[in-house]
Amino acid sequence: MAAGLAALLDDVAVLARAAAASVDDIGAAAGRASMKATGVVVDDAAVTPQYVRGLAAEREIPIVRRIALGSLRNKLLVILPAVLLLSQFLPWLLTPILMIGGAYLCYEGAEKIWEKVGGGHHDAAAEDQAPPDEDTIVTGAVRTDFILSAEIMVISLNEVVDEGFWSRAAILAVVAVAITVLVYGFVGLIVKMDDVGLKLSQRPGRSVARFGRGLVKAMPKLLATLTVLGMAAMLWVGGHILLVGTDELGFHLLYDALHHLEEVVHDATGALGGVLAWFVDTLASALVGLAVGAVIVAVVTLTIHRRRSRAGSH
Template sequence: MAGGLVALLDDVAVLARAAAASVDDIGVAAGRASVKAAGVVVDDAAVTPQYVRGLAAKRELPIIRRIAIGSLRNKLLILLPAVLLLSQFADFLLTPILMLGGCYLAYEGAEKVWGRISGHSAGHGTESEEPPDEDTIVSGAVRTDFILSAEIMVISLNEVIDQAFVARAVILAVVAVLITVVVYGFVGVIVKMDDVGLALAQRPGAAVAKLGRGLVTAMPKLLTVLTVVGTAAMLWVGGHILLVGTDELGWHGPYALVHHLEEGAHDALGAVGGVAGWLVNTLASALIGLVVGGLIVVVMTLTVHRRKGHAAAH
């Protein structure tokens, strides 16, 4: 009896160690996948603050919370099952789907560039004198986030494609929750920093008050910088997705050319060659995103936007 109990306890201990090792493996894999998706995470974090720009302070956090909930719903309820099913039964569709998302990001970025050049805002209504409807803001943000979240999930999937189905599902769920919390937590801090600065400016103490006034003065400029960074990131991420996707689908010329230029910069500049090579790849990807996005903007302007304009005129 005692021997049987000892054997049972040994089995339990073995299972516990195996479970602990599995949890460790999942944590490492989730961390690796999150790092690989960092480019799109930067894009997501840079784009989101523009949706609450110019709104009343009391509306900022509620809107961000709604966008965050919509983002998590996108990732866990729609994208996670879809990506898992595709990876299991139709993995050949992942690259084309990812490239469609890249085209959308390139279009969004190019549309914002054109709006800035032409003087007509191509954003989501943040430049309007009248505050936009909250439901419109949230739906637009969640729609854009869906594309970014799809890129994050597919990029993460590529890092764990060799895992078993259940482990793959758990890792992607962890990545989805982790990235959503980090991105929208960061965004919440950013958009409330001016309120923090105002509170500090009203406190006694010259140094604290000066810091508060500095935060209040800096926040509009920081949000403008984030908008520019978000636009650049859309073009870069979208272009890079298209560059890698065309290579995977058999058109090797563009990727080979960019890779050749990247290696040339790396070899020519010695100690800073790594940074130079990365800059070459990034600029080339952004240029591809701008060209492809610009073409889509022209097509949309001549078709969908023109029909909407005629409908509005009538």
């Protein structure tokens, strides 16, 4: 009986080690998948703070919490089942869907640049309008987040598409929860940082008060930096998705040329070869993203926007 119990304990230990290894594998795969979606995550974190601008300080965190819960519902209850079924029964659609999402990211990045260059009057007009109610804010933010979340999940899925069905499900669930916590935890920290700085600036200690004033002054610059990073990340990720997608669909010219350029830079620059090769890939992807996005912005401007302007004038 003792021997049987010892054997049973050995079996339990083996199963526990296997389970721990599986958890480690899932965590590692989720980390790799999440890294591929970095650009979209940066954009998500850059976009969300804009929804709580001008609201009462005590309502900022509750609204961010509502948006985060809506984002998590989108990822776990809608997007995750959809992409799992897609990968199981129609895996050949992943590359075209990724490329559509990549083109959308290029469009978003190019449109934001266009608004900065020639469309500033839209921002001024928006500031003159009364702020919408909280339900409208949350609905709009969750709708925008749905598009970005779908792109994050499809990019992540593309990195683990060779895993088994249940492994894919577990990895994507981990990605969904981790990215939601990361993005909205960061957003919550950003939107309350100026309040923290304001309270610190009223403390009696001179150094503490100076630090608080510095926080208050730094927040607009931080938000502006996040906006720029978001635009750059969208162009980089979108362009890279398009380059890889065209290669997978059989059009190898652009991707092969970029890969050859990376190898030349890597071999010619010694110790910095890896970093410079990555920079070349990132810059080239961003330029491709900007070119594709500019074309889409031009088409949209000449068709949909012009049609709406004519309808409004009538």
